[in-house]
Amino acid sequence: MKQTIQYEAFYEQIGAINGWDFSTIQVVSEGVLWDLYTEVIHHTLPSDLLLDIGTGGGEALLSHAGAASLLVGIDLSHGMIQTAQRNLLSSGRSNVRFIQMNAEQLQFPDQFFNMISSRHAPFCASEAYRVLADGGMFLTQQVRENDKYNIKKAFGLEATEDLPTSTLAEKYLNELREAGFRDIHLKEYNATEYYARPEDLLFLLTHAPIIPDFGERATDVQTLQRFIQQYQCDQGIRTNAARFLITARK
16 A cells, blocks of 8 residues: 555656656667557547546647547546646647546446547556447556566566566456456567666656655665666667557457
8 A cells, every 4th residue: 555655646746747758768669569549549430539548648649639539538646637738738639638537437428438548557447348338449558567677676676577477467357358348359568678868767767657766765876877887788778668458349
């Protein structure tokens, strides 16, 4: 429970600052097999209604606003929604809405949406099933447990590079089946990332919940410097991005 509370406070703080805007980071990835929102839009019709769970600052949803008739982004964090509202105002989009809401209790009518996405955010399978129209699609991308394994190891956290199965993926697969979803498919990747500069990695660790309470310990900067020295190569500072994607139909 303590870690959950810390993460909620972290999301509130980061949400008010920049949402999930990591566009300033210089990073090259090798082995990325898909882009979540490209996958979502591939299954979306211009007349569809789309729900994005855990929308953060709304950057991804706004960049794909032309793909659906109405796009609704929800997030539990008040700070994230504040940032999303500012981004919406700057975008000039009229078919996007951002609402602070708990994914465990979706405040929408039954069978309201044709498409639901969830990126790196918890969701309730039964609630997603309820508000999804018959024939609609649900897609979620989540972070595998072996993501950034060498960074976690450098900071003394339990981590392994080779993870044959994801406990979180199995949990979500079971919940989706129990909710009534069909045509459920799972795919995964473990890509290599190269961060161009130390400040790129510093920004990541400061704005993403990879190392709990990063920056609050006097030794964190020294640990990061040692990590950079060990994993610096010609392409940049090497780590990994491990993800899984689940698609399901109602």
